[in-house]
Amino acid sequence: MVRKPATLKDVAALAEVSRATAARALNSYGYVGDETALKVQAAAKKLGYRGNRLAQALRSGQLPIVGCIVGDIQNPFFAHIAHDVEVLARECGYNLVIGSSEEEAEQEISLLASLRALSIRGFIVAPTSTGDSLHLKSLIAENIPLVMIDRVAEGIRCDSVVVDNEGGARKAVEYLLAMGHRRIGLLQDDTRIFTSRERMSGYLKALAGAGIAADERMISVSHSTVERAVDATIRLFNQKAPPTALFTVDSLMTQGALLAFRSMGLSIPHNVSLIGFDDFDLATFTDPQITVVSQPVSEIGRAAAGLLFDRLSNLDGPVRNIRFETKLTLRGSVRALAQR
CATH class of the missing domain: 3.40.50.2300 (Response regulator)
Structure with missing residues (x-):
């Protein structure tokens, strides 16, 4: 028959003390008299009591x-x-x-x-x-x-x-502008998120620097997931005058945009140009490879x-x-x- 591990209650009973006193003696907190502490430790040793050392260490901040x-x-x-x-x-x-x-x-x-x-x-x-x-x-x-x-x-x-989120986004959009694009779409996350807001600021400043007014029809907001980005991209490019280029604010959105373009029969870069913020493995496995704003x-x-x-x-x-x-x-x- 397998013997059950000794509990704190067993130790306290053998030492003839309360469980609270046994706990103090074994875990070295609070006051316990020397004679009582020795009795508790002897009882624990006799019973083979080990206790939950991990829990004790976590509670005391020792780990x-x-x-x-x-x-x-x-x-x-x-x-x-x-x-x-x-x-x-x-x-x-x-x-x-x-x-x-x-x-x-x-x-x-x-x-x-x-x-x-x-x-x-x-x-x-x-x-x-x-x-x-x-x-x-x-x-x-x-x-x-x-x-x-x-x-x-x-x-x-x-x-x-x-x-430098704002600077990175601005460089990406300025490059698209230099390549002749004027209808530049933005696929972004919720603006309560610091990075999304900073990257949108870079997008807007690049347009303003080129004398182009921001157009809300060129901006699509999505949660940062591949599935949501697919839907947001399709909404953006189903317009009568869709963007000629798209800037996405993170790698999950870039992947969603790629899937959306494939489903819509749009070829990169012949039908639409694309730049994403964040590099990712798939960016170099696609044909063509994806231009990105790289972070270290x-x-x-x-x-x-x-x-x-x-x-x-x-x-x-x-x-x-x-x-x-x-x-x-x-x-x-x-x-x-x-x-x-």
Whole structure:
């Protein structure tokens, strides 16, 4: 017959103390007399009591664990970042817990609350909203290290790693303009998201710089998923005077646009030109390959993790904000139109 593992109740009974006293003696918190502590420890040893050391360590904050909450783990950009953060965490002797907000503020708040209950040492977060940030401000108020990645939230002074979203988008649209395009479509995400708003700003500034008024018929808003981007692209190109070129604000939307063009029988770049923000594997496997605004993804995750571990070793150090430049990677998805 298999003997059941000893419980705290068993230890307390053998030592003739309460369970609360046994717990204090075994977990080294609160006051327990020396003689009582020795009795409890002897009883635990005799019974082979082990306890839940993992739970105890989590509650006391002794385990070296950090958290990372990204926008959507299915997005190749965030998947790459999470991987790089985990690699550096291991190098620094930490474990990483990863959560995905799926770009929902409520889910981000819930995830953060759950992870905080585990006494996690610090967080890397890609904020879903620039304004709804009380849950993040509470981290700062409690001196829990926070690094914002890819996006920043208003009114929070903490370490961050972002890229020049506006400048990258502006370069892409200016290139389309230089190639003779005037009806340039924009496929974007919800503007409550920092990156989407910044990239839209770059799009609008490029048009304004060329003396072209923004046309709401050229802008289609979609959730950042391949399926939603397909529908949004089809709506945009079913107009009487559709765009001659399309700029998409992330790689999932670029993939959705590619599928939509295929379903509509539109050939790239003969019928429509395309530039996407974010590089992705499929961009170099298509024919033609897709012109993109590249981010230094391999540097972003490691930079954020480096800031977090530096902060964990020096809570009072100066705030550091890193901003990487982007690069317009020219391939074959844009064709020149005759200037009029």
